[in-house]
Amino acid sequence: MEGLTLSDAEQKYYSDLFSYCDIESTKKVAANGRVLELFRAAQLPNDVVLQIMELCGATRLGYFGRSQFYIALKLVAVAQSGFPLRVESINTVKDLPLPRFVASKNEQESRHAASYSSDSENQGSYSGVIPPPPGRGQVKKGSISHDAVQPRTASDPQEPASPVVSPQQSPPSSPHTWRKHNRHPSGGNSERPLAGPGPFWSPFGDAQSGSSAGDAVWSGHSPPPPQENWVSFADTPPTSTLLAMHPASVQDQTTVRTVASATTANEIRRQSSSYDDPWKITDEQRQYYVNQFKTIQPDLNGFIPGSAAKEFFTKSKLPIPELSHIWELSDFDKDGALTLDEFCAAFHLVVARKNGYDLPEKLPESLMPKLIDLEDSAGVGDQPGEVGYSGSPAEAPPSKSPSMPSLNQTWPELNQSSEDTAIVHPVPIRMTPSKIHMQEMELKRTVSDHNNPTSPLLVKPPDLSEENKINSSVKFASGNTAGQQQAGVVAHPPAVPPRPLPAQASGPVVHRPVDADGLITHTSTSPQQIPEQPNFADFSQFEVFAASSVNEEQDDEAEKHPEVLPVEKSSDPASSLRGAKTENKIEEKTAASVPANVSKGTTPLAPPPKPVRRRLKSEDELRPEVDEHPQKTGVLAAVLASQPSIPRSVGKDKKAIQASIRRNKETNTVLARLNSELQQQLKDVLEERISLEVQLEQLRPFSHL
Amino acid sequence: MAVCIAVIAKENYPLYIRSVPTENELKFHYMVHTSLDVVDEKISALGKALVDQRELYLGLLYPTEDHKVYGYVTNSKVKFVMVVDSSNTALRDNEIRSMFRKLHNSYTDVMCNPFYNPGDRIHSRAFDNMVTAMMIQVC
Numbered sequence: 007m008e009g010l011t012l013s014d015a016e017q018k019y020y021s022d023l024f025s026y027c028d029i030e031s032t033k034k035v036a037a038n039g040r041v042l043e044l045f046r047a048a049q050l051p052n053d054v055v056l057q058i059m060e061l062c063g064a065t066r067l068g069y070f071g072r073s074q075f076y077i078a079l080k081l082v083a084v085a086q087s088g089f090p091l092r093v094e095s096i097n098t099v100k101d102l103p104l105p106r107f108v109a110s111k112n113e114q115e116s117r118h119a120a121s122y123s124s125d126s127e128n129q130g131s132y133s134g135v136i137p138p139p140p141g142r143g144q145v146k147k148g149s150i151s152h153d154a155v156q157p158r159t160a161s162d163p164q165e166p167a168s169p170v171v172s173p174q175q176s177p178p179s180s181p182h183t184w185r186k187h188n189r190h191p192s193g194g195n196s197e198r199p200l201a202g203p204g205p206f207w208s209p210f211g212d213a214q215s216g217s218s219a220g221d222a223v224w225s226g227h228s229p230p231p232p233q234e235n236w237v238s239f240a241d242t243p244p245t246s247t248l249l250a251m252h253p254a255s256v257q258d259q260t261t262v263r264t265v266a267s268a269t270t271a272n273e274i275r276r277q278s279s280s281y282d283d284p285w286k287i288t289d290e291q292r293q294y295y296v297n298q299f300k301t302i303q304p305d306l307n308g309f310i311p312g313s314a315a316k317e318f319f320t321k322s323k324l325p326i327p328e329l330s331h332i333w334e335l336s337d338f339d340k341d342g343a344l345t346l347d348e349f350c351a352a353f354h355l356v357v358a359r360k361n362g363y364d365l366p367e368k369l370p371e372s373l374m375p376k377l378i379d380l381e382d383s384a385g386v387g388d389q390p391g392e393v394g395y396s397g398s399p400a401e402a403p404p405s406k407s408p409s410m411p412s413l414n415q416t417w418p419e420l421n422q423s424s425e426d427t428a429i430v431h432p433v434p435i436r437m438t439p440s441k442i443h444m445q446e447m448e449l450k451r452t453v454s455d456h457n458n459p460t461s462p463l464l465v466k467p468p469d470l471s472e473e474n475k476i477n478s479s480v481k482f483a484s485g486n487t488a489g490q491q492q493a494g495v496v497a498h499p500p501a502v503p504p505r506p507l508p509a510q511a512s513g514p515v516v517h518r519p520v521d522a523d524g525l526i527t528h529t530s531t532s533p534q535q536i537p538e539q540p541n542f543a544d545f546s547q548f549e550v551f552a553a554s555s556v557n558e559e560q561d562d563e564a565e566k567h568p569e570v571l572p573v574e575k576s577s578d579p580a581s582s583l584r585g586a587k588t589e590n591k592i593e594e595k596t597a598a599s600v601p602a603n604v605s606k607g608t609t610p611l612a613p614p615p616k617p618v619r620r621r622l623k624s625e626d627e628l629r630p631e632v633d634e635h636p637q638k639t640g641v642l643a644a645v646l647a648s649q650p651s652i653p654r655s656v657g658k659d660k661k662a663i664q665a666s667i668r669r670n671k672e673t674n675t676v677l678a679r680l681n682s683e684l685q686q687q688l689k690d691v692l693e694e695r696i697s698l699e700v701q702l703e704q705l706r707p708f709s710h711l
Numbered sequence: 712m713a714v715c716i717a718v719i720a721k722e723n724y725p726l727y728i729r730s731v732p733t734e735n736e737l738k739f740h741y742m743v744h745t746s747l748d749v750v751d752e753k754i755s756a757l758g759k760a761l762v763d764q765r766e767l768y769l770g771l772l773y774p775t776e777d778h779k780v781y782g783y784v785t786n787s788k789v790k791f792v793m794v795v796d797s798s799n800t801a802l803r804d805n806e807i808r809s810m811f812r813k814l815h816n817s818y819t820d821v822m823c824n825p826f827y828n829p830g831d832r833i834h835s836r837a838f839d840n841m842v843t844a845m846m847i848q849v850c
């Protein structure tokens with residue numbers, strides 16, 4: 007083997023090529039396969055390649071040592087320059103340009119080639135399309151033209167290295183295509199231009215001609231590899247650089263209406279990752295979803311029940327069958343409720359659908375509940391095919407308003423987004439009155455959560471506690487929550503609004519006198535019949551009504567007031583409005599009356615916001631036997647004692663009035679039922695009495711004996 | 712192997728009915744319809760015997776010349792009816808039971824979907840897929 011003298015540039019270039027071929031990092035031997043590919047990339051006829059290999063001694067040795075490799079490269083350069091291949095030509099040919107490997111496998115190598123060539127030749131980089139064959143032809147004309155070509159083709163590889171440069175990238179598509187054909191489909195490198203779809207693109211007319219020529223020449227070399235490589239490329243999702251470079255073609259290919267025309271490197275990177283996993287949720291999106299979740303369910307570890315989710319997603323105005331399908335996809339554990347992950351998945355699917363993506367048949371892996379937490383780590387990209395679109399950015403670029411939109415906002419017109427982003431965070435519209443809705447939802451959901459910060463619950467606890475705590479002394483100044491703050495923890499689940507804790511000792515007994523008629527309940531329940539709590543029976547109105555009705559009968563009971571109250575709570579809470587009954591009751595109650603308690607804070611019959619709840623509670627208590635008067639009265643008395651009377655504020659706003667109307671109605675039904683029960687009891691008692699009297703009569707004659 | 716699968720609501724109207732696409736699918740519909748009488752007979756046979764005691768799987772409802780009809784009732788009186796081809800090697804009872812169990816599970820999943828109103832026809836893709844799998848098995 008003759009000695010080989012290499013210029014510096016050549017030395018560098020060759021050593022790089024050698025290390026490229028030296029996949030086993032032996033530093034001594036270049037892998038045959040790689041070398042062969044490299045030579046093929048040199049666009050030399052096969053026989054020339056064989057000749058080169060023979061000449062350099064590789065066939066003799068059976069492997070490509072470094073010197074053989076260098077000799078081979080030199081010979082390639084010689085051949086490319088058009089000089090006859092001879093051993094002597096290695097050193098004899100002067101000013102031999104570097105061997106060109108147009109379909110170089112890696113950009114680094116080509117970049118190096120470019121740098122070498124540019125260093126040596128100092129040619130400006132062309133964004134020309136000149137495919138190698140014409141270049142080669144030009145080479146024959148002379149070294150200079152060859153030089154010209156070299157940098158051009160060399161610079162081509164360089165261009166993809168800077169994918170950010172947009173328009174100029176389009177022309178080189180064909181050489182890129184070409185290059186791609188020999189490139190290993192190990193791509194995925196986001197910086198490589200995707201050449202697979204390249205041939206399809208008509209817009210690049212000059213590229214077309216070049217590519218056709220190139221293809222023609224190329225076909226002579228090795229048709230199969232390009233095809234299979236190309237096919238494999240077609241399979242891989244288009245990379246971001248492609249997007250950056252050929253936005254028009256991307257649009258043609260994809261169904262996305264809003265196409266990103268992003269050119270920033272960040273965007274590209276993100277998009278490339280999105281290509282890898284079209285269903286991945288970005289951080290901003292996830293944050294948005296989490297916030298939306300919080301508006302429905304403050305506990306991030308909790309569930310959103312199906313009905314709430316249904317309402318929420320219905321606001322997105324998607325057709326119900328699609329929403330149904332989205333639910334099926336996202337409710338992973340099929341429990342009828344959505345966890346945070348499931349909710350995010352569902353939301354993401356909704357957003358995607360609104361942007362025109364088809365829904366997948368199966369839940370994409372990246373949206374699966376257990377994986378969503380890992381989304382920040384590797385992208386679990388898969389099944390882009392399933393999604394029904396290709397090559398379109400699925401990720402929303404920085405969302406315009408990641409701020410947690412409240413439920414009062416509207417879902418934006420996503421398709422009208424002028425942004426690059428494909429997905430904009432939708433904002434749901436609230437259709438229902440928020441306050442009550444939220445209250446109800448909160449109440450239903452946080453049955454056991456006493457610490458709920460929402461206002462209704464704040465209101466409620468005091469309310470309930472009023473009834474719970476016998477000792478609470480609440481000032482019901484204006485029937486508002488003011489006093490309630492002092493109340494303690496709710497003992498009863500908020501989910502029992504209409505039945506204001508009949509078992510609770512409640513607020514003060516305002517109209518003790520009224521109780522004479524049996525309006526026991528007035529006293530007990532906390533007067534916190536706040537207007538903001540429509541769910542809770544507000545018996546204050548009732549009390550007013552009762553009070554007024556009682557007033558009429560008050561005369562009879564005047565003296566019995568003190569006793570009546572506690573007695574009310576006793577076993578016979580007859581309907582307050584039945585005056586007839588009151589007589590009996592009063593009689594029975596007298597025994598159990600606890601005057602002292604009654605007097606505690608009694609107020610005159612003036613419309614007191616008497617918590618009617620007390621009565622309900624007593625209803626429960628009292629429904630059992632009548633005989634339990636004393637105990638009950640004791641309890642009741644204690645309860646009553648604790649609560650001062652509550653003057654009712656007359657100035658209620660309309661809402662309060664409506665709420666109170668509602669409460670009254672509820673109260674009415676409850677009272678009606680209570681009434682019937684009590685009447686039944688009364689009947690029983692009367693019968694008993696009659697039977698007792700009869701017995702007495704029967705026994706009387708004996709008494710004389 | 713099932714030739715036709717139907718889900719009948721409590722009020723005896725179909726929520727879902729699907730047959731192997733052959734000619735004369737109406738025949739299958741008719742068979743399902745007539746089988747409802749048999750189902751009713753079976754579930755009322757126990758009289759006051761509570762639902763718990765009644766087993767969900769009803770078994771062979773009636774055989775015809777080249778089809779057999781099997782039935783299954785849920786606790787909410789939703790009926791599943793399956794028509795199988797007699798020409799296949801007779802399916803074992805266990806297999807039919809497992810098919811009904813799968814049907815029941817899928818039906819439950821459909822119910823869990825808040826967007827599904829009970830009483831509507833079932834349009835769930837997951838349910839369709841499951842039924843397709845059952846129908847394609849061997850035929």
